[in-house]
Amino acid sequence: MTNVSNFIVRKVAVLGAGVMGAQIAAHCVNARVPVVLFDLPAKEGPKDGIVLRAIENLKKLNPAPLGNAADAALIQAANYDDHLALLQECDIVIEAIAERMDWKHDLYGKVAPHLAPHAIFATNTSGLSINELAEGFSDELKARFCGVHFFNPPRYMPLVELIPTRTTQPDILDRLEGFMTTTLGKGVVRAKDTPNFIANRVGIFGILAIIHEAGKFGLTSDVVDDLTGARLGRAKSATFRTADVVGLDTVAHVIKTQRESLPDDPFQTVYATPPALEKLIAAGNLGQKTGAGFFRKAGKEIQRFDFATGEYVASGAKGDESVVKLLKEKDVAKRMAALRASDHPQAQFLWAIFRDAFHYAALHLESIADSARDIDFAMRWGYGWTTGPFEIWQSAGWQQVAQWVKEDIDAGRALCAAPLPAWVFDGRAGVHGNEGSWSAARQGNVPRNDLPVYRRQAFRAPLVGESGPLADAKTAGVTVFEDDAVRIWHQHDEVLVLSIKTKMHVIGPAVIDGLNKAIAEAERNYQGLVIWNTDAADGGAFSAGADLQAVLPLFMSGGVEAIGPVVHDLQQAYLAMKYAQVPVVAAVSGLALGGGCELLLHAAKRVAALESYIGLVEVGVGLVPAGGGLKEAALRAAKDAKGNDLLQFLKDNFINAAMANVSKSAYEAQKMGYLAADDVIVFNPYELLNVARSEARALHAAGYRPPLRRQVPVAGRYGIATIMAQLVNMRDGGFISEHDYTLGSMIAEIVCGGDVMPGSLVDEQWLLDLERKAFVTLLNHPKTQERIMGMMQTGKPVRN
Template sequence: MAQIQRVAVLGAGVMGAQLAAHLVNLDIPVLLYDLPLDKGPTNGRVLQAIHGLKKMSPPPLVELERAGLIEVANYDDHLPRLSTCDLVIEAIGEQLAWKQALYARILPHLAPQGWLVSNTSGLSLEELSAALPEDLQTRFCGMHFFNPPRYMALVELIPTTRTDRDSITVLESFITTRLGKTVIHALDTPNFVANRIGVAATVITFHQAQNFGLSCDLVDDLTGPLLGRPRSATYRTADVVGLDILSHVISTTYTQAPDDPFRALFAPFPLLEGLISAGALGAKTGAGFYRKEGKTILRLDPMTRSYVPSGAKAEAGVKACLEVSLSQRLACLRASTHPQAQFLWAIHRDLFHYCALNLAYMAPSAREVDMALRLGFGWSLGPFEQWQLSGWSEVAAWIEEDRRAGKTLVDLPLPDWAMDPQRQVVHTPQGSWSAARATLSPRLSPPWLKRQHFPLRLLGEGGSTAASAGRTVAESEAARLWTLDEDILILTLRTKMNILGEVALEALDQALTEAEGHYRALVLWSPDPHFSAGGDLKGFIETYTRHGLTGLALAQERFQRVVQRLRCSAVPTVAALQGYALGGGCEVSLHCTRRVAYTETNLGMVEVNVGIFPGAGGLTEVARRAGLRALAAQSPLQVADYLQEDLTRILRCTVSQSAQEARSWGWLESGDVLVPHREELLHVALTQALALAESGYAPALPRLFPVGGVEGRAQMLAGLVNALQGGQISAHDFEIGRILATVACGGELPAGTLVNVDYLLGLERTHFGPLLATQKSRERIQSFLETGKAVRN
């Protein structure tokens, strides 16, 4: 089957519009359809939806301009254009009759080998498929994205009994590598896997909160980060999702899963239904379980149905239970007599109970359950992982003991497989337990999994890790030098947030020497969420305190030298970027031969926030690039025009909200590669490094470039004066901006003067130390080190 090149999305509601946005974010052509308007522009519904994308938070578009890349269409005039699409995603309202009616309408226009998929969150795919002709039934399935689709990693793929299992691999490959998502295969059961379990966890929490008399703000404090779950926890998540939507998903389990042993718990929940009847649907209406008045957050009092001050917190003794090792947490909670601890044990116990009783009917194996909670709901551990980690047999015995004591929400024994005295785990290197098949279900190994050297694995699954994979070349507490193929050397830092202090720079220096002597390329990559949060501020201050400006200048010169080696290395250097690449981390990345960036990478030179400027070559690099652009445009006297936007970003500490945005700035260059799936980043970085080496790589010869000169500096200072007089920046910000303009424009040289990199690096050193030594800059740094926030002095 041909690869998927062009996509149509049917339905310009919130989900459909955001799906279209995610597709154009990744340069995939997309048509967005909806009903035509009777009055006004025929495509008004779609145009309004696209306009709404620009106002949403978090932003579904990586750049607002990409909204114009979504092709607008309606069902009356543009159905023939569906024949150009390899994939059609239906994302209209959750009504079986509506979907089937739309299918009948579009059938004559679908591409002969194209796929039709439904983004339904819980309707039966078998029933939807029944209305389709036989040949299309083989190319139909469920493809359930999670909201917001740009940010949520999970996609549930739900084949029917007639879906072609061989061809569906094309879809899975597209979802994984092109859309950057992780697929789990779900059964065609009500709410599938993630919503079935996630909403069950919510319903259980609602009931136990009521049983223990706990307020929603206290429950949210207990069930958020303290449990390794998102900050929105339970009730805030309900408000964000929308109480009407939550109620719909809950009712789907109640009405469509009559055999669910916990079915009675999914009956209409009076407090929830009362809020919905009152029009309090959560965040979208301004009130739900919480309401905001000014800066004050109020929470619902379930007894009076009025809003009262919030802010209840977990008791210290309960928090202490949550801070013990994960393997001991449940034992500590169960042993405690505190109601908050008993509540937490109860919601774990009842969720384990629910998962065990329903596993055979709702998921192919325990693996899909845990992956769904991790990826679809942001939990650090899935329910089976936590059960297994806490001691399977012991926890099973506790559940049975509580059941016999009448404490569980449902009086049904655990299934035999869960009570098997020989059972210690459900996740093993050989596979995860399938209750339906009564055996371990091996983990699938599709071809694209080879692109993921270290895919997400559950506790007990085993597999190689970045800490031990390959062959170690050199190792220290600060870094590991290693190789997977003996051709390319990989540097992985081990400092907190990959901070670039003295030991990290020594490791980078060593890596460059080793790579030039024995390898074909060097890749900088980290298994951590972030590339690097920047230079070592604490180290800068300590160096200045101990050795004064002379010592600080020497330390800065070492930093600059190592960074310049990345550009001048005899072998190609590739930075694999993800998460934060800030400050010194951004400077390092800009000097590599090439960058391979996860699409959600945040780049920025944010040093001004702490009272300094990019002094490891970052300011020099933006000036060099501006100068070369001016030369290419035959405008060497107008360098300042090319430099202005970069200096403004540096002064304002602007951070890109995506790799695409950083590319629009020019900080990621045209040859740099963007990767939608984080776990494919290392693979692509290695292939890019090898491609550079195979192409006969040699570092570019150094070139002179023009600077903006005193004229360019004056131009920039005029803008700074206006900002200062308008109260937009402080006097110290103005002084930093003056130094930025002085260094980047070449000091006292006339506009258009040709300089080399070393000249500007020297200017960086001249101004960096004295600026750091000022009281206001040290106040900013000290505040940041102590609180994580810099004062705006």
């Protein structure tokens, strides 16, 4: 067996071109892993027709499975009649056909003789027994077989559960964990071979418990979803909407698996399919895929399925304000105590679903997971919880909550009478700590997996109860400078890090000052500077742009004249970054909009997570980019044109800024010019800082010098006139408003270099001056002021 850290995956095969199989193949292509997608030979037309249709369908799905839709062509189509020999080339083979044990066994018999002797063979089953699936295999193949359960949609959901058989070789799982973590960007949890594994076992129970408790307390689906979504730190789709998105037939199948496979489970009565779910499925209302489920859209109205009448009625009811106020309490212990003490039915419902989750997780920890950590991460990565059930319990005061749960069980208020396990009451303060997480099966704490792949993560996914140098990126390393806006620090090495601390990492005067300080410090004492934010791996923005709130007082007191110097300072800070004597690397993840996009454009290099959404969006608030974004567009066009017609190379840059287009992935950002072709795209956001620091060191080691300042040719008045003609047509045709026309004409003037002769040479400051002049002028425009106020009040762009 080769060393785990040297496991090279040259090609992957996916067996089954259904929704999951095709999307797993698509995500492999996203990661630049060659993939061959198999299915049955078509009875009519080309034999690969089933797969070819599935590949074509990938381009239409939303959310998009592919970072770049054109990459669908990179998936190799195959059928089981003609192409089994291709399996010899594959290092990993993933089966993803329908959840039928007999169908899977038939397929295994067909493909097993063609697998390469070293290949890992895995099934993407969502709940069938991995050991039963391996029956009939040779001992040699059994050792290379395991479960690898992706969550839907595979590109976006972090969780992958790895499930060994009794005879799977440990290093098979180690190799897969490394590949899934770094190459595909996943959060890996190892599950035991029990029905529905960890996330669906706990998650489906949670949905059933919520439905049960909602009926008990007389709550409707819209109120339940308002209370059990973002307000609880869970997915916005909450409970009933999540079921609609997953598919009610799929939910029913998982419930059936749980009911039939777990006859002795103390919660067996909860595993009954809810009558409302049965009614909806019988009517063919399977959720989002059929247009109706627990909710449906009727015109512009969202309606809910009424459990009592079986009819659809108006939806939109919210949680009671008094209960919502309790949920806003930041202290988890106080929040939990308030919910339990309240006599409001909605608060009692919320305490009940927390109690049920704690009761279930504690009772089943020993049988379904190696440690409490696996359950918490499974719910975070697979179901979108910000904190797992054990983390919530530990934060709320372990022993007090345990006592409350016991009281409810003893009083018959819980969903089953089974007592909490003895270990719950052994005086512990929780299940997570620096020595590891509690394993009921081992009756001790289990440390985190120390595979080489995790050395790439400067800060691993944190858990409540852990502390120490690698637990909190906000305080790790050595702080060089810190205020309310930024922290400048390092990890005892030669690369300086700038972390922005403002909300959504917006950029105001204090952040500009911090950037200047970081550049000066890096030039004095370090090999490079990395701009990285501590919540980059948890869905945080790189930067949502300029801090309009911070400059509003300046505008109110001094008018537009007071704003000009602030814009100038921003522009000069970005130029200082571009021409710094050490490389500045932007570690980008999530939103990078407006001034945030301009920040990364001025870096020497960018390391971007696949899920990076980048664009110049200033027109949404009635402004034009003024931090050098349009200047960089003009420079890009001049570089790409190489003496040819500049306008052809400006066109897309102009459209992207004028239409406020935002990339839907890092790959799309490359096509739009916001990322360079040689910028690095990282799949696991927890590896972003490590890769960015490595890039900074590599640039330094290669003798980094900043670019030379040079003049560039611009399209001039000829380019402006050409673009204006198109804008007039769009305005007169009603496609854009009068103010959009004004903004478009200003953007055209800047990217074309102003009213100068075509081909005139200008420097960066000339283009920056044009940006600043347009920005300041627009601030006085009433339509722009309407857009700014609208955005600040509602968070949505005003089209006027």
